[in-house]
Amino acid sequence: MTSDLDAMLLAGLRPVGPPAAADTSLITTGTVLAVNADAGLVQVAVRNDLGAAVEVPAVAARYRPGGSCRVAHNPFAGGRSEQVLGAVDPLEPSVPGTLTAIDTEARRATVTVLGGSYVLPYLPSTYTVGTSVWVDLDGWGRPYRVGAPSDLVAAPAGAVPPPSSSGRTVQATVTIMAQWSGSYRSGSGWDRWNVGRYGGRSTLYQGSGYGSGPMKGLAVYGDQVVNLGATSLDRVRVMLLGVGLSGASGPATVQGSPHGAPPSGAPASSGSTATGDGATDLPGDVREDMRTGAVKALALVGSQYWAVAGAGNGAGMALEVTHTRPA
Structure with missing residues (x-):
């Protein structure tokens, strides 16, 4: 009895599959190096290979610089990185920042958060310059609105807030x-x-x-x-x-x-x-x-x-x- 594979070989056909030397991993975990939200790209280091930083298309996620992400690979192209599928440890939807100025007529607040200064709309509340506020992040992790006063101390300038404390650590x-x-x-x-x-x-x-x-x-x-x-x-x-x-x-x-x-x-x-x-x-x-x-x-x-x-x-x-x- 002839198998399907034998029949293909007899007909001169060859099964289609990845090259013999290809890395057939479909999904791996990489490290986020930088995010270009406007272009929908993430620079990621994969397989902990020194210098192997690549910039590939990504789905929107609140990526954390230095955090982990899921990367899809193409086994038919030697395991080439094709897309970042999302963050493993994303930023929270809102993070604490510091209110540095407020314009009540224009309804805009100036805040320092995630290492930068931003002029953002704010939701109605009682705000005091020099105090902490909650800053809402969009799907890419970009500040887009001041949501409310916060009793949490904002992260130092240039620092990215760590994930919510759970008592656990990761290397x-x-x-x-x-x-x-x-x-x-x-x-x-x-x-x-x-x-x-x-x-x-x-x-x-x-x-x-x-x-x-x-x-x-x-x-x-x-x-x-x-x-x-x-x-x-x-x-x-x-x-x-x-x-x-x-x-x-x-x-x-x-x-x-x-x-x-x-x-x-x-x-x-x-x-x-x-x-x-x-x-x-x-x-x-x-x-x-x-x-x-x-x-x-x-x-x-x-x-x-x-x-x-x-x-x-x-x-x-x-x-x-x-x-x-x-x-």
């Missing part, structure tokens, strides 16, 4: 990319060395070579780590990717820096250092300072002439952050 790993990077050349300024090669302006240099004078690279992460709302950073690795600098000798050495944005002058840095080539672990005191926001950048401080890839150049200066936060 997660997220990839965080540098928002900006560059190199400061002593006595000359920013972006004054090899800006047309070796990765361009965003490359981070250290040391001195070929008449450059002392240089110090900087990668800025802003509030991305603080916004995780972590109770501890259990492991942080930074990707130090050499750019094939001619006549140079690595590896790179990094140190914590307080700059949440590019400084106008030479970057400051202090504390413990880490030296490596490729994914390099940061010491415990640097991790804790990143968690609290005392460190918002990493500086290249080695004495030998060397350079590593920066923001926008693959996984250059990407952070792989394993952290514990409230569930």
Whole structure:
């Protein structure tokens, strides 16, 4: 007796299915890196692969930066991420913010919430400038209305409120990319060395070579780590990717820096250092300072002439952050 498969083979047909080497996972859990609500896109890190950040279409959900989401994959395209299906741990429908001004004629209130300042309509109530208010979020997690006064203290500026307290914690790993990077050349300024090669302006240099004078690279992460709302950073690795600098000798050495944005002058840095080539672990005191926001950048401080890839150049200066936060 001939089976259906045998009949297909005899007829010269082949069953249709994913390629033999394809990842056949249909749904996995990823980490939210950024949300573009206007375009309906979410940047997500999947399978905890350092630097594997992709931006894909997403359904509306109150995504939490650093939180988890469900990602649909296409096994016929090697497991390519196709769509973000929703948040695992979404923001609450209303979060506390701080009322900074109110215009009773225009019926608009100015509030600081989720790290930004917004002018929003408000529902009738008795409001006092300087106090906390409930801010309602739309389906994408964007503030759209002040709902009522709140007796809860608003989250600090730049912080994303943690999920509702349940006494439980969860450990997660997220990839965080540098928002900006560059190199400061002593006595000359920013972006004054090899800006047309070796990765361009965003490359981070250290040391001195070929008449450059002392240089110090900087990668800025802003509030991305603080916004995780972590109770501890259990492991942080930074990707130090050499750019094939001619006549140079690595590896790179990094140190914590307080700059949440590019400084106008030479970057400051202090504390413990880490030296490596490729994914390099940061010491415990640097991790804790990143968690609290005392460190918002990493500086290249080695004495030998060397350079590593920066923001926008693959996984250059990407952070792989394993952290514990409230569930």
